[in-house]
Amino acid sequence: MSKIIKYIIIDLLRNKIVIGYTIFLLILSASIFNLGADSSKGILSLLNIVLIFVPLVSIIFSTIYLYNSSEFIELMLTQPLKRKTILLSEFAGVSSALLLGVFIGVGIPVIVFDGSNAGWWLIIAALFLTIIFVALAFWASVATRDKSKGIGISILLWFYFALIYDGLVLFILFSFSDYPLEKPMLAMCALNPIDLARIAILLKLDVSALMGYTGAVFQQFFGSSEGVLFVVCALIIWAVLPCWRAFTLFNKKDM
Amino acid sequence: MRTFFIILFLIFADISFASVIHVGKNEAYNSIHAALQKANTGDTIFINEGIYAEGEIKITKSVKLIGKNFPVIDGRNKSQVISVYVNHVLIEGFKIINGGYSSVYDWAGIKLVQCDSCIIRNNILINNNFGIYLQASANCIIANNKISSNNPDELLSGNAIHCWKSSYITIKNNDVSGHRDGIYFEFVINSLIQNNYSHNNVRYGLHFMFSHNNSFIKNIFQKNPSGIAVMYSHGVTMLYNRFEQNWGSAAYGILMKDISDSRVQKNIFRNNTVAIHMEGSARMLVENNEFISNGWALEVQASCNDNIFKHNNFESNSFDVGTNGTMQLNTFTENYWDKYEGYDLNRDGIGDVPYRPVSMYSMVIEQSPPAVMLFRSFLVGILDKTEKVLPAVIPEGLKDDKPLMKKIPL
Amino acid sequence: MIHTKNLTKKYSRTTALQNINVAFERGESIALIGPNGSGKTTLIKSILGLVIPTEGNIFFNGKSILGEWKYRNEIGYMPQISRFPENMNVHQLLKLMRDVRKDEHHKLDEDLIHAFKIENILNKTMGSLSGGTRQKVSACIAFLFSPQVLILDEPTAGLDPLSNEKLKEKIDKEKQKGKLILITSHVLSDLDDVVSQVVYLQDGKLMFHKTVEELEDFTGEQKLNRIIASMMNTPELINEHL
Numbered sequence: 001m002s003k004i005i006k007y008i009i010i011d012l013l014r015n016k017i018v019i020g021y022t023i024f025l026l027i028l029s030a031s032i033f034n035l036g037a038d039s040s041k042g043i044l045s046l047l048n049i050v051l052i053f054v055p056l057v058s059i060i061f062s063t064i065y066l067y068n069s070s071e072f073i074e075l076m077l078t079q080p081l082k083r084k085t086i087l088l089s090e091f092a093g094v095s096s097a098l099l100l101g102v103f104i105g106v107g108i109p110v111i112v113f114d115g116s117n118a119g120w121w122l123i124i125a126a127l128f129l130t131i132i133f134v135a136l137a138f139w140a141s142v143a144t145r146d147k148s149k150g151i152g153i154s155i156l157l158w159f160y161f162a163l164i165y166d167g168l169v170l171f172i173l174f175s176f177s178d179y180p181l182e183k184p185m186l187a188m189c190a191l192n193p194i195d196l197a198r199i200a201i202l203l204k205l206d207v208s209a210l211m212g213y214t215g216a217v218f219q220q221f222f223g224s225s226e227g228v229l230f231v232v233c234a235l236i237i238w239a240v241l242p243c244w245r246a247f248t249l250f251n252k253k254d255m
Numbered sequence: 256m257r258t259f260f261i262i263l264f265l266i267f268a269d270i271s272f273a274s275v276i277h278v279g280k281n282e283a284y285n286s287i288h289a290a291l292q293k294a295n296t297g298d299t300i301f302i303n304e305g306i307y308a309e310g311e312i313k314i315t316k317s318v319k320l321i322g323k324n325f326p327v328i329d330g331r332n333k334s335q336v337i338s339v340y341v342n343h344v345l346i347e348g349f350k351i352i353n354g355g356y357s358s359v360y361d362w363a364g365i366k367l368v369q370c371d372s373c374i375i376r377n378n379i380l381i382n383n384n385f386g387i388y389l390q391a392s393a394n395c396i397i398a399n400n401k402i403s404s405n406n407p408d409e410l411l412s413g414n415a416i417h418c419w420k421s422s423y424i425t426i427k428n429n430d431v432s433g434h435r436d437g438i439y440f441e442f443v444i445n446s447l448i449q450n451n452y453s454h455n456n457v458r459y460g461l462h463f464m465f466s467h468n469n470s471f472i473k474n475i476f477q478k479n480p481s482g483i484a485v486m487y488s489h490g491v492t493m494l495y496n497r498f499e500q501n502w503g504s505a506a507y508g509i510l511m512k513d514i515s516d517s518r519v520q521k522n523i524f525r526n527n528t529v530a531i532h533m534e535g536s537a538r539m540l541v542e543n544n545e546f547i548s549n550g551w552a553l554e555v556q557a558s559c560n561d562n563i564f565k566h567n568n569f570e571s572n573s574f575d576v577g578t579n580g581t582m583q584l585n586t587f588t589e590n591y592w593d594k595y596e597g598y599d600l601n602r603d604g605i606g607d608v609p610y611r612p613v614s615m616y617s618m619v620i621e622q623s624p625p626a627v628m629l630f631r632s633f634l635v636g637i638l639d640k641t642e643k644v645l646p647a648v649i650p651e652g653l654k655d656d657k658p659l660m661k662k663i664p665l
Numbered sequence: 666m667i668h669t670k671n672l673t674k675k676y677s678r679t680t681a682l683q684n685i686n687v688a689f690e691r692g693e694s695i696a697l698i699g700p701n702g703s704g705k706t707t708l709i710k711s712i713l714g715l716v717i718p719t720e721g722n723i724f725f726n727g728k729s730i731l732g733e734w735k736y737r738n739e740i741g742y743m744p745q746i747s748r749f750p751e752n753m754n755v756h757q758l759l760k761l762m763r764d765v766r767k768d769e770h771h772k773l774d775e776d777l778i779h780a781f782k783i784e785n786i787l788n789k790t791m792g793s794l795s796g797g798t799r800q801k802v803s804a805c806i807a808f809l810f811s812p813q814v815l816i817l818d819e820p821t822a823g824l825d826p827l828s829n830e831k832l833k834e835k836i837d838k839e840k841q842k843g844k845l846i847l848i849t850s851h852v853l854s855d856l857d858d859v860v861s862q863v864v865y866l867q868d869g870k871l872m873f874h875k876t877v878e879e880l881e882d883f884t885g886e887q888k889l890n891r892i893i894a895s896m897m898n899t900p901e902l903i904n905e906h907l
Binding site for chain 3: 011070079083
């Protein structure tokens, strides 16, 4: 298995999109930190890149890559290899290449220029979102045979988590504004990895306390060690669930 | 003429008959009570280093009590420590500890009852229910005291400096912490509060109501869970104060309720949940202040009118201005807003398009506080940008017509 | 060596294979024939585990292959259309295959690599190769690990006559060694010399499975393509007669 992962990683490290992605993130992060004197402001600027751009690139790139390696996967499937091994190798290869890109592009600048608690959370969030959206991409592309349909589903998934879900939350908030919604809000943000990551980072930044009573509820919950555990567990579930789904579908898939 | 002579006589009598009494282990008196009993008006009583636990010390003669090397006066959690009932008393250089708690009386480390011209200075007060308590007093000076407590209970704890129905009080250079409120005024007028450091209290750093024409200058209010609350007063002057790190669900740099005809100038508001919250306030001048890294710099409720916000710097605040209505009867002009994205074609330093400091999202949160969950999300960013282009929700009138292009040097 | 039991594969709308029961043994060389869409490739893919049967089972040396993977050590496969990672060069591809199938029992069989002069194109990327050359590489890989079973899906399509001849020689040589060889092809004359049995599929159904001798006796034709042609007209009749 390690041999196959090695081939995939070498293939991906030469991939122009991965290299471009890494360099783009690096330039962006470095210039954000160099422009603003205040590094917590830099974290805030990076926040949107991590929450929107990283998931977008992760999901679209992985989907396309997986469709484009259908030859390779087919070739491997005719060899004495487990199906699980093949998909796991693909997953490990794609996610580690993108993780490396994010770590070099966002992680290193944040560590060098900021290094705060919020900065570390930003890195953790970026890494988690990368894995989660790679997993979603795998699920989408294993589930659909047609490449353009698969890419379409991936874009929709990203759009849903990045935008539509929050719109629904806002709608629910206004529809049920007479009820105490602080606790349901906690559950609702667990249902979207992007929201989860955003809140975890925001609460590490000083802006957290602006949030009034609701913010206090959030702060109390996410600030506690149970809250941190909850966030990490929820993010892990978000990575594992689509992955698991992709594996069960792949095991039954006809090539 | 006769009166003059009488006064002259009294003054001389005062000087000529004033004597010095020492209290201490190897002195004529070894208890403060005994010394006070013997003392005459105008005497100076020096108290040596040591621990004096004599129950409540009541001062009913105009004397000067001066501690050498901070003698400890211990209330042993049973009683008030020192109470003063006459004018012209000086209390200086003591360490006053363990004042008792009573659910009926407001027991204090030092209580002044109907006193005039008293001075309380250079004392250390630790673990008293109330610290220094002024009741119906005037012309007193409270200076250089360090007052602290560690009672975390808001109901059981008293205030560090508590003034009730007093006037012409000067409170200077005190360090107050750990009490319910750092400085508390009720019906206090014409007083000066300067250079105090009020921090880490249980509730408010400064709390006053019905207290008119007082000046607050160069004080620092830090890390008070509820910040500062001032109510029902007019003629308040706040200059060169710093309001910092008052974080929390109900924390305000200043909460102003029904404050009018007052000035807030040259202050720095940094890292507060809400720097200034205003309701029912009118004719305030808020000028030359710095608002940095606050959740909300200003929350101006619709019940405020004729206030002027001018020449302030707004930097790195999550929200610049929040409000709860669409009516707007206040003036915002010539402020520097770091979020301003306009241009200045004629290069006069004033932006050519008005700045609207209320973001749509702050209006959303005002209506539905849990919406704060979506703070800094992609959706909210889009909504805010849309609202900037096509204002529909934010109050039409709330805008700065002359936003400055550059930060004002303050 | 390989036998199927009630093998059925249904797709959402069509039935690709219906109740197929066949047995292929060591030393046999079988031609899988039938019109387009008759289920030849589906049958091959089922044996390879690429397609999961809807019903029925496939046994390799008596063991079910469902969920299994080790048995593919004994199979060399040459697909109908060879698709390889485009930016991998021939050398890397061969090395990858060797890494993946590292197995001490197998001696590497590089006959075809030499015959097709693959050494000369080792540095070319798969994307830059012509369809025929890719087929050659594909054939090399299928034979490389001296597997017990060779499954060749349209092996001669796209190959030039010379290479075609070389490949046929190789197939014959392997057949002599007692290996099982499964070939699908519709260029029938190519198969003449190497095929010992014929499996005929139509509309996902097994029409017949006979030795070439039996078919020759029945049809009176010598050439395989003639035999097939005459049978294609009346396949039901053949079953009745034999």
